[in-house]
Amino acid sequence: MSKILEVKNLVKKFVKANGDIHTAVNDISFYLEEGEIFSFLGPNGAGKSTTINMITTQLSITSGEILIDGESIVNNPIAARQKIGVVAQHNNLDRGLSAFENLVYHGKYFGMTQSAAESKAHELLRDFGLADWKDDYVKSFSGGMAQRLKIARAIMHEPKLLFLDEPTTGLDPAYRKILWQHVLRLNKENNTTVFLTTHYMEEPERFSDRIAVYNTGEIKAIGTLAELRKLVPSESIIYVTLDKIPLGLEFRLSKFQTIKNVVKKDEKTLTVYPHDSKKALNEILSYLDDSQLKLENIQLSHTTLDDIFIHLTTENKGA
The missing domain is CATH 3.40.50.300 (P-loop containing nucleotide triphosphate hydrolases)
Known part of the structure; x- marks a missing residue:
């Protein structure tokens, strides 16, 4: 199968109003078949x-090369x-x-x-x-x-x-x-x-x-x-929604042996990647009850593209 599009080391920089340089596209390369x-x-x-x-x-283009059907779009x-x-x-x-x-x-x-x-x-x-x-x-x-x-x-x-x-x-x-x-x-x-x-x-x-x-x-x-899907820590994911996430909760939950990682999805929701989903679910519920935290929703699901996207684009991956 031939490559219809090739993008090689593509860079785009803009000069902001204050004179600073903003790099919008930073040396990316990919192709489409x-x-x-x-x-x-x-x-x-x-x-x-x-x-x-x-x-x-x-x-x-600031720098780099783009080919469509093997021919440079610049030329x-x-x-x-x-x-x-x-x-x-x-x-x-x-x-x-x-x-x-x-x-x-x-x-x-x-x-x-x-x-x-x-x-x-x-x-x-x-x-x-x-x-x-x-x-x-x-x-x-x-x-x-x-x-x-x-x-x-x-x-x-x-x-x-x-x-x-x-x-x-x-x-x-x-x-x-x-x-x-x-x-x-x-x-x-x-x-x-x-x-x-x-x-x-x-x-x-x-x-x-x-x-x-x-x-x-x-x-x-x-x-x-x-x-x-292989880039996400686990095949199953637990979403925990509280009325408010207390400071450091994701760090404390990530210490459980049944949990691989915890990411703060937004101000009210945590994404939990478990080793053992059923045991992790029970441990989370028990901990929230003991800590008197108000649970609004908890959901166990298989990994979706949305989960992959959030995992790869969230800067804060937990403590």
Whole structure:
């Protein structure tokens, strides 16, 4: 299987208003194989969109190299753009055109004939619930309508490499399903490679071939879901929610022989990685009762992608 995208030692630095240098992307390297669905996950502000903007030629590179189909995007950005489709987070639709015109213009730009572009535009407007607004200017569209049109435009020309930057934000479940029907069809029938960022963890968990976890400008881990699960301390996790977590509780619980590690998930919840889940559960309940701490909820579950994400992106791993 050939590599459709190669990112080598990519760096992006910005100069802040006070003159300080901010490194948004810090020497990252990865690749995408042709035909795979690849998820790039990280917290808000981690640098995901900055990375996508560089790969899709919308933002200059500080240093490093990006190859699409073996060709540098710096040396030939036009060739790179001909192979990609992008659903960006910001609204980059042409506000001076109608929904139908946005799609047809986009299709013709990528080499579709007038009749083929019009036919495809009608199909996508119908699928994404926009047929009744096909002649309306997009400046009048709600955020959800604009998001659906951005998705339709990105897949109009059936790109070789499709970038989806939080594509389902603002979409209801029905349109999320339609999006994935189109994306999976392109992936299966056209061998389209998909680069996804999302905060809906069930999407990469269900659809991705490989996943990268990204934080503070760096890739923390990359691999299949099965490979990433091995990076978490245990296969089972206990969530303990209190009305308030007293200072040092995670340290005290981590000393139990039945527990491997404890991480403070938020101000009220602890994530506990047990050696023995049943014994740890009983010990935790007994300790909380003896300490007269108010328990709001306790839950035992198998490790999910959400757990992996929190484990790899949480700076404070406990004492």
